[in-house]
Amino acid sequence: MLKQIEGSQAVADVVALCRPNVISAYPITPQTHIVEDLSVIVGQGKLDAEFVNVESEFSAASVVLGASAAGARTYTATSSQGLLLMAEVIYCISGMRLPIVLTCANRAISAPLSIWNDQQDSMAVRDAGWIQLFAEDNQEAADLHIQAYKIAEQTFLPVMVCMDGFILTHAFEPVDIPEQKQVDDFLPPFKPRHIVDPRWPRGIGLYADPRFYMETRYILHRAMEKSEKTIKEVSADFAKTFGRDSGGFIKTYKLKEADVAIVSMGSVVGTIKDLIDQLEEEGKKVGLLQICSYRPFPRQEIYNILKDKMNIVVLEKCISLGRGGILASDIRWSFPRAEKKDRNISSFIAGLGGRNITSDDLRYMVERVEKEPVELEFLGLKKELISDKDL
Amino acid sequence: MIEIRIHGRGGQGNVAAAELLSIAAFKDGKFAQAFPFFGAERIGAPVQAFVRIDDKRVRTREDVLHPDYLIIQDYSLIEMVPILDGLKPEGLLLVNSEKPPEDLKLKTTAIVETIPATEIALEIIGRPIPNAVMIGAFCSITGLVSLEAVQEAIMARFPGKVGENNVAALERAHEIMHKR
Numbered sequence: 001m002l003k004q005i006e007g008s009q010a011v012a013d014v015v016a017l018c019r020p021n022v023i024s025a026y027p028i029t030p031q032t033h034i035v036e037d038l039s040v041i042v043g044q045g046k047l048d049a050e051f052v053n054v055e056s057e058f059s060a061a062s063v064v065l066g067a068s069a070a071g072a073r074t075y076t077a078t079s080s081q082g083l084l085l086m087a088e089v090i091y092c093i094s095g096m097r098l099p100i101v102l103t104c105a106n107r108a109i110s111a112p113l114s115i116w117n118d119q120q121d122s123m124a125v126r127d128a129g130w131i132q133l134f135a136e137d138n139q140e141a142a143d144l145h146i147q148a149y150k151i152a153e154q155t156f157l158p159v160m161v162c163m164d165g166f167i168l169t170h171a172f173e174p175v176d177i178p179e180q181k182q183v184d185d186f187l188p189p190f191k192p193r194h195i196v197d198p199r200w201p202r203g204i205g206l207y208a209d210p211r212f213y214m215e216t217r218y219i220l221h222r223a224m225e226k227s228e229k230t231i232k233e234v235s236a237d238f239a240k241t242f243g244r245d246s247g248g249f250i251k252t253y254k255l256k257e258a259d260v261a262i263v264s265m266g267s268v269v270g271t272i273k274d275l276i277d278q279l280e281e282e283g284k285k286v287g288l289l290q291i292c293s294y295r296p297f298p299r300q301e302i303y304n305i306l307k308d309k310m311n312i313v314v315l316e317k318c319i320s321l322g323r324g325g326i327l328a329s330d331i332r333w334s335f336p337r338a339e340k341k342d343r344n345i346s347s348f349i350a351g352l353g354g355r356n357i358t359s360d361d362l363r364y365m366v367e368r369v370e371k372e373p374v375e376l377e378f379l380g381l382k383k384e385l386i387s388d389k390d391l
Numbered sequence: 392m393i394e395i396r397i398h399g400r401g402g403q404g405n406v407a408a409a410e411l412l413s414i415a416a417f418k419d420g421k422f423a424q425a426f427p428f429f430g431a432e433r434i435g436a437p438v439q440a441f442v443r444i445d446d447k448r449v450r451t452r453e454d455v456l457h458p459d460y461l462i463i464q465d466y467s468l469i470e471m472v473p474i475l476d477g478l479k480p481e482g483l484l485l486v487n488s489e490k491p492p493e494d495l496k497l498k499t500t501a502i503v504e505t506i507p508a509t510e511i512a513l514e515i516i517g518r519p520i521p522n523a524v525m526i527g528a529f530c531s532i533t534g535l536v537s538l539e540a541v542q543e544a545i546m547a548r549f550p551g552k553v554g555e556n557n558v559a560a561l562e563r564a565h566e567i568m569h570k571r
Contacts, residue, residue: 030429116429166429167426167452171426172413173413173424271450271452
């Protein structure tokens with residue numbers, strides 16, 4: 001049913017429809033509403049799940065790790081410092097091949113303290129062997145959770161659904177919440193491969209000396225690569241069952257004829273699409289390549305779609321300090337070295353710590369790369385706040 | 392697309408007002424988006440909330456920088472926040488004030504309307520929360536969302552006495568503006 005609800009409520013409602021057995025989370029802005037709403041659903045008896053209150057995110061991640069190893073379908077959610085506090089367990093979860101679903105309500109990282117949105121937090125664990133899916137709007141955020149369970153339980157890889165904190169989590173907009181039966185038909189009960197049970201003692205993720213460890217990384221890497229197929233299949237299956245496109249690997253908007261191709265991910269693509277329409281009316285051809293699956297990274301697909309585009313600009317809400325754009329590096333790497341000479345791939349960092357990304361900012365970015373390629377630029381930087389002493 | 396920006400202080404129900412307007416627009420069969428300008432929420436701090444209403448799904452995520460309508464729940468903010476910024480010249484500004492619009496001497500070509508929302512809220516709800524009154528006045532002036540849809544949205548969110556009092560405040564504001 002189509003409802004005008006808060007993004008967090010939509011995610012909580014949909015997670016409940018996925019029937020997790022164990023939920024554990026620690027409140028942190030801007031993720032808090034999701035687990036608060038879920039605790040109400042569990043408290044009212046509408047979902048038969050164990051809701052485990054904990055004293056930190058480290059424990060929340062540990063609880064879902066243990067529960068998943070014992071055969072439960074599990075859920076947790078966090079943001080920013082919470083995800084960093086989980087980091088040790090995050091690696092253990094993927095190493096143990098536990099199909100946990102986590103919502104990351106994307107937020108900036110301290111210091112200085114910022115409760116506002118950017119995507120640095122999930123980027124900090126991008127190499128951990130978790131599938132990372134980025135939502136464009138609250139409908140997609142909701143839909144991705146249903147897909148995430150199916151993908152995770154087919155691949156035995158954990159899935160992180162990333163949604164921009166505040167911008168999506170706190171926005172009221174129309175979201176279609178499916179019926180329980182539709183979700184039940186789409187998502188069969190979880191069938192674990194192995195169960196940790198004291199009656200049949202066994203261990204997982206215990207110890208690998210130099211004779212064995214490297215192979216575990218190789219296998220995990222190959223599993224991540226192979227999950228590409230599952231992500232696409234589940235997305236196609238979802239479209240067939242629920243009647244709308246959500247998720248998948250990548251999406252494009254007016255890209256075919258475009259002279260300038262913008263690459264981005266997350267909620268900012270909505271603002272980009274509106275600008276593309278405006279520019280089209282003014283006679284400019286600009287298109288969008290939107291990344292939904294950031295890990296595994298859709299390198300081949302990106303290459304196929306962008307190979308004829310000579311003017312590409314990457315816009316991202318994160319940075320590798322001392323290196324530059326993270327997504328931009330991934331995009332630059334997607335093209336064979338010999339081709340790079342005449343192709344311009346510009347890199348813009350925007351929206352850090354919740355700085356509003358305006359349509360005017362994006363228009364400036366397009367006009368800038370029409371003139372010349374840009375190695376790295378911070379969009380909307382207030383130079384008046386920076387003195388020579390700072391640099 | 393119609394864009395609305397609400398200014399007030401933490402505790403005046405600014406974010407709730409934006410959410411209720413979006414729910415009412417949705418009930419009227421339109422597409423709407425509501426979101427707050429998120430601060431470290433605390434009572435008394437300046438707060439902004441945004442609403443967009445359109446015939447198609449709203450995609451943009453930028454803050455409302457050029458509103459058609461401004462709803463000012465606390466006039467004292469004019470000293471500290473550039474509340475008039477970006478208001479369209481042909482737009483409308485609704486201020487919570489007991490003064491007539493011309494006495495506010497606002498530097499704008501937009502239409503200015505006032506209503507003593509805090510006073511009315513104290514009388515009907517018993518608390519100085521002006522949002523229901525402001526929404527009622529806004530509906531009456533603009534006709535942008537129906538009063539019935541707002542009433543339903545309020546009752547769904549605040550069932551019982553709280554909702555009933557807020558609906559009464561909403562209706563009073565609607566009547567006052569209607570008579571003008």
